[in-house]
Amino acid sequence: MCFIISVVGLFLAYNFYNAGNMLLAGGSVLVSAVFIFLMIRNILHVKKKREEKNDN
Incomplete structure (x- = not known):
């Protein structure tokens, strides 16, 4: 889920940057x-956690 949100945020940042809106691009x-x-x-x-579980 974090990966999807970060990819969408980067896509929005790219679009905002191209539109000239630096504040929204920086926020994204x-x-x-x-x-x-x-x-x-x-x-x-x-x-x-997996390494600790495998050690036991």
Whole structure:
């Protein structure tokens, strides 16, 4: 879900940038960056839990 939201946000940022609206483009990039960060954090958390589960 985070991946889809970040891709849509980047698409919107590109469209806003081409339309000349830098404020909305920057906001869309910021929202996309937050969701990409959350996605990476979740992947690393799940990977760590799986490694702990395999150790037991």
